[in-house]
Amino acid sequence: MRLRNLVILIALIALVAVGAYAQKAGLATDTQHGAVGTTPCGSCHTPHGGTNGVSLLWVHSIGTSTYTTYTSSTMGNPTTNITSPGNGNLTAGAPVNNTLLCVSCHDGALAAAQTPAITLKTATYGTAGSAISGTAIDVAGGTKTLTDDHPVNMSHNPTNDAGLDTVANVTAAGLVLYSGGGSTNTVQCGSCHDPHKQGPQGGPGVGNYLRKTNAASALCLTCHL
């Protein structure tokens, strides 16, 4: 390898590393995601002994559940219910994993089942101390409902819904669409939320772990033409 190329490669590696650090640095002062475990990262990730078969060295267990997603007659892109087949069976890289990782705490049932149990603190979209999705989540039964929440696990395809902006515009504007496992450009929790950026008081970010400010509904209107 020529020296110049080596320099460029090293520079690129350094860039990625710096970017990654910048992305996650907020966890150090994160009073929510950063304060669940014994270390900020340890709230969700572990370098050793992660949940078998779950990507991202995930520390939490994920039960066998079906999450019923929101539907409506006016949606051009249908949602698909999210079925977690249980530990060890998640397909690495499947886009639904993003939402499953989140609901491993935020469905309100699994959070309490963690060791130690996790109590959700936010009251923004529900009752403090319970699930983020409030009473609409069936915490007792085997079926979990996300039917009062913005649909997840559906493709963002403007061809099917003229009310959506293009994938290019949406991703350029800072939101994330997840592909993999046979699906492309799907909306998941992580489309709007970045779990590493609590903000505003806890570090970089705009609050509620949103990927961008929702002043004047800018986040909503990123997708919705």
Place this chain on the structure above:
Amino acid sequence: MPFSTPTRVQRRATMWAVIVVLFLAIPVVAGPDSTRAVIASKHNLSVSGPGPVTSSKTDACIFCHTPHTSDVNTKPLWNHALPNQPYNTYTSSTYNAGAGTPASGSSKQCLSCHDGTVALGLTISEGLIPTSGSMGAPAVLGTDLTNDHPVAVQPVDDGQLHLNLFQSPPSTGDPSVNLVLGKIECTSCHNPHEPARDAVVQKFLVRSNSGGTICLACHSPSRPQPNMLNGWATGSHSTATNTVPTTASFGPYGAVNTNACGNCHKQHGMAAGAAQRLLYAVEEATCSPCHSGANVTPALRNVLGEFAKAYSHPTTTVAGSHDAAESVAPVNANRHAECVDCHNPHPASSTGGAANPPGVESPLLGISGYNGAGALRPASNEYEVCFKCHADSTNKPQSTAGYSAYGRTPVRVTNATAVDPYNLRLKFASGVARHNVSNPRQRTAVQMPSLRANMLNLDGSAGRSLAAGTYIYCTDCHSNNQARKSNGTGPNGPHGSTWNHLLERRYDLEPLPPGGPGGSSTGVPFVTGISGTAGVCYKCHDIDTSILLNQSFKEHDTHVRGADISCSSCHDPHGIHGGTSANNSNLINFDVAIVAPTSGGVLRFNDQGNFTGRCYLRCHGKDHNPLFY
């Protein structure tokens, strides 16, 4: 080291930051269904909202939608507390889609603010978000929706609605106007995110309603008769380019053709008495803002002013009797003559169509009629419109002795034997003698030497041809004394006239003889001409050089000028009902208030052939027992 040279990594990071910023700066181009337009609308209740109601909240969507903890039963992601109100809903005598239940459809989401019962900031996910300001009065519909276009209803075919509504799946005739689960809801006409698709009206309409396009998506003039809307496209109210004010009661667009439906109808908040069919006002008050000679440029003729004349149809004097669902004919009780009894404002036109009697002229297009057999929707002939009240009605005021609202009503000899003496349908159907209103002219010029080739207009110019086989209109005789079709200065038609019996021209009846019928009388001193004492007859009959020259009846001059006898004393102008050819030819049917039986008790005319006959009567004190000619 505040001025140190940036490292390569720092420069690279800066470059990426610039790229990201550039991406973020890509302008948002609104699509055809621009939710984003809500930010610049009154529906943005956030701190950035431009409307009367705002809050300190930075998120605009949250007042209606939430990404989490929405009302699970209400889409899309509904977040505003819903009302729990019963609503009074629209009804009308011609409305058949049933009572809507706004409390069960998507319209209740709109009503959760617009019925005025729920705090504007009361959300499901965040509870009450304090707001300041209040909605404008027109935006608060209240819980009484009886004066609003129905919502939460599935259209029912009444012959006037677009056929697409009854297909499976149903749709409207316009892709911009949509049903919600098969029903008309607020969002059929309004898009809550886009305030100005109709740049003039705003009000979040789903498209421009200029020309009534939103209304016409469902209300279809294409459906055939008896659809009241049929013919709309060529009617004056959809084509006239006259300008009108944009203030209340005229519609928002500034011209008749652009206001279209909105010339007369309003979708919300009309006066309670005018709520049926969503009109601006009640009865003639709907028409008067434009048809009183004011407000319209170029100005329209003052039709409403006609009703102030000495003789007029009871349009402005009778209220509350007309109903659009009423039986077409005959009108018995509740006699009335509202504008819409003679005019269908949808196809009616001031200019279209050539006059071709007896066919209805363009102002009467599409109105119902009656011909003795039953209702006609629409009437083909003008007389059928008049027959709704002036034929088989059992409540004709002329049947009441002494009725004189339109001048004295002559009582004829044949009244004694006629089944229904004032039934004009029967009179014009006479096999004995009649004016050619519902049957064509059959008499020859030889039989009727006085008949002109053409009617005389008010200015003396030649009017329509009176050739063999032609008809005349009721309105050739009964009309405005300044009817424009006779080259007058006013509107056409029998709205009002200065002349008795609502005639276009003068037609003097003799005063009652002081000594009773048959007695001497001052009569009617004859004045000839278009404006003379028999002006209405003079229009078609050459009095000067035929009648007074005794071309038909050799004693005409003796009677008319010599004894001041009026035409009406001997002739029954409409037609002979109940008489015979032997006794009532040439429309001879004496007015028994003027003409009395002979001293021998006989009151009769005997036809003896062309221009010959015998009269048995006593008149002006002179006994004819009989007199021959």
